[in-house]
Amino acid sequence: MLDERWSDEVEEIGDTLRKVLAKQCSSEQIRAAEATETGLSQTLAQELTAFGLDDLQAEPELFARIAYELGRALAPTAYVETIPVLALTGAAGVSVGFDGPVPAANQRVAVKGEDGVYIEALLGEPRRTAAGDILVEHQSGVVAGERLGDCQLADRISRYATFIDAARMTGAGQALLQYGLAYAREREQFGKIIGSYQGVANRLANAAVLLDSAELMVRKAAFTASPDVGGDGTPSTEFAIMARTKAADAARLVATAVHQIFGGNGFAMEYDVQLYSRRLRSWANRGRRSGTDLADLARTMLDPARRDAVRLLWQHDIGLPLPRWAREADAI
Structure with missing residues (x-):
């Protein structure tokens, strides 16, 4: 059964990476990059x-936790876009160019052909986005590429990329929420800390609930990839879509809430809110639109035969053993 927390090994590696990023991703360093x-x-x-x-x-x-930490730190790196190809083929430095622009820094890009996946040299004009990224709309097919795998691999890479996008947005959203909470605990208005006002507290609470559910959905998507529960090493289509949609919704809500809490300061370049909100919006708007994926998912859920084929939709499909946190509580 899915444990609601990251595994101990993943926690250890994630915490170590967080310490590395803390030294390299201050707001001053992000602005300089x-x-x-x-x-x-x-x-x-x-x-x-x-x-x-x-x-x-x-x-x-583990790859989800890495993307989560890189998103949380707003790390100025093009590594996240390479995770799906690296995880599934071992090829490093290859962006996924299936559904949108790719970072200019990665000189190789994976594209879909009629019979599978190909790696091509990146070709196109770089442009700087409002989020500070340098992206390229890759011109596929101009130069012959190297065949990487079949259509099944293309499907797995697409699912993995959707899942990794969700992890990165969730991490950035959690960091922005903490930034907003710190401000709400310090800022005074009319002689009171603004966090004591119900309107402010409710906005932050709603954002926290949605972000926690997004993080849990990322964990559930990773869980569906395990061969132990019938996975193929890649998160299932349904849970990858649900995770990304939930993460995008949570990211938009937390960005809106924190901007409102900061008031006019939220739009000032001197504050860090815009560093998060610009990137969250950029990440959420890349690739396929959530509405398209949700429509496909809805058609699946409305068809009894297709719905019953969805793995792990209900926990009772694999029984209800106690999760790790409950076993540890019983042992105390």
Whole structure:
């Protein structure tokens, strides 16, 4: 059964990565990287290489936690876009270019052909987005690419990319929420801390609930990938869609709530709210629109035969053993 928390091993690696990112991703360093021609931090790239991210062979849960931490830190790196291909094929430095622009920093891109997946050299004009990213609309098919795998691999990469997007947005949303909470505990208005006002507290509480559910959905999507529960090493289509949709909704809600709490300061470049909200909006708007995916999911759920084929939709499909937290509580 799914445990609501990250596993101990993933927690350890995630906490270690968080410490590395804390030294390289201060708001000053993020702003400095955004001002460069690449929009990235070369120092951070060296640190991540030394950390061994390009050499990882890991389960989806760990890759999700890595994307979560990179999103939480607003890390100026193009690594997240390479995770799906790295996780499923071992090829490092390859962006997924199935449904939208890709980072200019990665010189190779995976594209879908009629008979599978190909790796091509990145071709196109770089442009700087409002989020500070340097992206390229890849011109596929101009130069012959190297065949990476069949249509089944293309489907798995697409599912993995959807899932990783969700993890990154959830991490950034959680960090923005903490930033808003800290401000609400310190800022005074009419002689009172603004966090004591019900309207402010309710906005933050609603954002926290939605973000927690998004994080749990990311964990559930990773859980569906396990061969132990019938997975193929990649999160299922249904749960990948649900995780990304939930993460995008949570990201928009927390960005709106925190901007409102900061008032006019939320739109001032001197404050960090805009660093998060610009990136969250950019990530949410890349690739396929959530409405398209949700319509496909709705058609699946409305067809009894297709709905019954969805794995792990109900926990009783695999029984109800006690989760780890309950077993640990019983042992105390």
